[in-house]
Amino acid sequence: MSPAAPAPDPAAPRFRVRPPVHWINDPNGPFRWRGRHHLFYQYNPDAPVHANIHWGHVSSPDLVHWEQHPIALTPTPGGPDEAGCWSGCVVDDDGVPTAVYTGVDHAHTGLGTICLARAADPADDRLLAWRPLPAPVVPGPPPGLDVVMFRDPFVLRHAGRRWALVGAGHADGTPSVLLYDCDELTDWRFAGVLLDGHDPVAAGAFGDKAAGWECPQLFETSAGEHVLVVSLWDGTPLTTGYVMGRLAADAGTPGFLARTGGRLDHGRDFYAPAVRQDPGRALMWGWSWEAREEEAVLAAGWAGTLTAPRGVDARPDGTLRVVPAPELELLRAAEPFATRPGRAVPLPPAYDLAVTARGATTVTLLRATDRALTIRLDPDTGTVVLDRSGWPREGAGGSAPVTVRVPQGPLAIRVLGDGSLLELFVADRATVTERVYPRPDDVPELTVEGDAEVSGWAQVPPRRG
Numbered sequence: 001m002s003p004a005a006p007a008p009d010p011a012a013p014r015f016r017v018r019p020p021v022h023w024i025n026d027p028n029g030p031f032r033w034r035g036r037h038h039l040f041y042q043y044n045p046d047a048p049v050h051a052n053i054h055w056g057h058v059s060s061p062d063l064v065h066w067e068q069h070p071i072a073l074t075p076t077p078g079g080p081d082e083a084g085c086w087s088g089c090v091v092d093d094d095g096v097p098t099a100v101y102t103g104v105d106h107a108h109t110g111l112g113t114i115c116l117a118r119a120a121d122p123a124d125d126r127l128l129a130w131r132p133l134p135a136p137v138v139p140g141p142p143p144g145l146d147v148v149m150f151r152d153p154f155v156l157r158h159a160g161r162r163w164a165l166v167g168a169g170h171a172d173g174t175p176s177v178l179l180y181d182c183d184e185l186t187d188w189r190f191a192g193v194l195l196d197g198h199d200p201v202a203a204g205a206f207g208d209k210a211a212g213w214e215c216p217q218l219f220e221t222s223a224g225e226h227v228l229v230v231s232l233w234d235g236t237p238l239t240t241g242y243v244m245g246r247l248a249a250d251a252g253t254p255g256f257l258a259r260t261g262g263r264l265d266h267g268r269d270f271y272a273p274a275v276r277q278d279p280g281r282a283l284m285w286g287w288s289w290e291a292r293e294e295e296a297v298l299a300a301g302w303a304g305t306l307t308a309p310r311g312v313d314a315r316p317d318g319t320l321r322v323v324p325a326p327e328l329e330l331l332r333a334a335e336p337f338a339t340r341p342g343r344a345v346p347l348p349p350a351y352d353l354a355v356t357a358r359g360a361t362t363v364t365l366l367r368a369t370d371r372a373l374t375i376r377l378d379p380d381t382g383t384v385v386l387d388r389s390g391w392p393r394e395g396a397g398g399s400a401p402v403t404v405r406v407p408q409g410p411l412a413i414r415v416l417g418d419g420s421l422l423e424l425f426v427a428d429r430a431t432v433t434e435r436v437y438p439r440p441d442d443v444p445e446l447t448v449e450g451d452a453e454v455s456g457w458a459q460v461p462p463r464r465g
């Protein structure tokens with residue numbers, strides 16, 4: 001992907017999906033249409049603050065060359081989305097790409113409606129124009145459940161029928177995912193609670209960290225199990241989690257039988273992921289917010305970025321397999337800048353780094369006279385520690401080192417760095433997403449000390465084939 005816009009701000013990612021200026025949050029509706037990858041996102045076209053939410057839109061032939069398109073969804077004055085077009089998905093409805101999204105009015109208090117918008121010209125591979133339906137297909141939460149949070153529809157097919165998940169929270173503090181039958185996309189029927197916080201597996205994986213589960217997403221693994229992903233809303237701090245199990249039909253209505261679960265990303269700057277199920281794989285994008293002072297955000301004129309696309313699958317032990325999408329290798333420079341440990345080399349503004357440690361190894365990415373940003377790998381204990389304590393941050397997330405534990409043995413990591421966005425992939429099992437903002441006297445420099453193999457490439461605008 002070419003740079004989003006010329007920007008003097010060294011914190012600005014060059015190769016991740018984001019608008020040139022102003023605000024971005026949740027990724028929405030990753031969708032494949034006529035050979036192009038489409039991705040939408042929550043967008044404020046007026047300022048780098050969370051308000052006036054539209055749907056921004058990009059598309060790509062290859063997941064690395066992203067083309068900015070006109071705004072896809074705009075709030076309709078006096079309509080069900082007059083105060084914002086919030087999160088949702090995009091589906092193929094009998095040959096017509098259709099956005100299924102949360103509309104909110106000025107008195108919503110957290111309760112949305114489910115709205116539809118159709119592509120104006122399905123023959124257009126760039127899907128540049130969208131037409132919202134005038135009335136919502138679901139005007140609010142089902143009666144009798146005392147729902148106080150209701151949003152973020154996700155549509156899927158199971159057992160030959162179309163269903164939808166909606167994120168919810170209840171007045172007693174219980175989070176849940178609601179299930180709807182929507183085989184006819186303009187006619188929705190409430191079918192029950194798919195999963196809630198009382199489920200013992202979910203409770204063990206998430207605890208009581210959330211009053212609601214936002215942005216529910218579901219994908220099927222290569223082994224035929226299912227993974228339900230949720231964002232833990234109103235937690236301290238906000239995080240994401242998953243449960244893995246089986247989507248089974250009881251009298252024709254799906255139910256989720258969870259067997260294991262855990263944290264989706266171990267960093268402090270990852271939220272609201274969106275998943276696209278492809279034949280043979282699932283891809284995921286997340287939102288990484290700004291973790292710096294408001295004055296710096298307003299001065300920069302932009303806020304937020306999406307992560308790199310991640311391939312997600314499951315292992316037999318119930319842990320996730322998470323890897324960078326292989327298409328990202330198209331961003332690698334023709335020649336590596338690093339091929340062996342022990343030698344300090346400057347780090348480019350965007351890079352792709354692979355390290356395999358056979359013994360205790362320390363990787364340094366950024367340094368100053370009194371601090372260093374390091375990743376410590378210990379194959380004997382199966383631990384990887386990201387230590388960014390020299391770059392403190394405010395808020396509930398804090399700046400303490402992040403420790404990830406994996407099986408013992410040779411330990412491989414992959415690091416994607418782009419401006420202030422740091423994405424760490426640990427042994428293809430776990431991810432850590434953090435925002436680190438270099439100071440003027442900081443030196444971006446790679447050193448690897450220990451028994452390790454190293455390969456590093458600058459990320460550069462790829463040549464078009």
